[in-house]
Amino acid sequence: MGLKSLRVVRVGHRYVRDYRTLTHLCLVSRALGAECIYLEEVEKELLDTVGEVNRTWGGGFSVEQGAWKKVFREAKEEGRTTVHLTMYGDPLQERVEELRKKGSFLLAVGGPKVPGEVYRLADYNVAVTSQPHSEIAALAIAIHDIQKGEELKKVFGDYKLRIVPSARGKQVEQRT
């Protein structure tokens, strides 16, 4: 089954603000084909950044405010497979074949202090290596593997600028 729908939620301590990590998580989700990301708190600066990326580079990715537990509950009601990315989980490479058979996902990435409940509520707890590294990298590799790299070919509609890939230098097409 091809991927039908992918959403991302960031779970974790809501008072830790980390503008740059959140920006990376949003832009990675967008670039790799997610429809939206849910955050416990949405700050205006982040919305502005993502809005500007959409206007310039296309697509309709959105940042939504949502308490993680509600987001999980709704995802389950919609029949999404919920996958929590954690270094403590089963190795991605042992679960990816199974995950590729699913059509709709909620991928959960942790910030600081992930509540233990997430481990119980998620359909899968999956590790992208059991080493400490980066939720941004773990999210990227998981989305990439589940889609077998197909997400790299995604075309974003309604753009102002589009990069023309090139071996040297920078080529950009401006839509008039």
Add this chain to the structure above:
Amino acid sequence: MGLKSLRVVRVGHRYVRDYRTLTHLCLVSRALGAECIYLEEVEKELLDTVGEVNRTWGGGFSVEQGAWKKVFREAKEEGRTTVHLTMYGDPLQERVEELRKKGSFLLAVGGPKVPGEVYRLADYNVAVTSQPHSEIAALAIAIHDIQKGEELKKVFGDYKLRIVPSARGKQVEQRT
């Protein structure tokens, strides 16, 4: 040819300090099997963080201070393939088969204000999507694809703690 050696360099404006992004780049490089990362400036706080990760989780990953141009020159002298990750480059999926035939790499990721010279000096300019997202995610996907996911199985020697993967909760083995 299997991967023999992988090193990472961060190229870009040396005065922009971004402790968290640099930490993610270091830990992703380590977790996915690089030997070291070169940074223009190395701050003590970052060295301490990476040192503590090594002591706890094993392996001999290092953070090195090095001007990017010197790092590139030495990499070329050693016969490494230099790959610059940039949203302007050729799609990764069109270059990855070719890259898998190489044995030793220097992967370059950009910070703010990458000098134009990098585009000319790199053997490959490769894009992980042509959308703006995150150098952390781009690095992760590139390393993952070049190694066909083999890096996820890497075992780190000389650890104090090791995670025992599990479907629910957290299991950690402490070496006595």
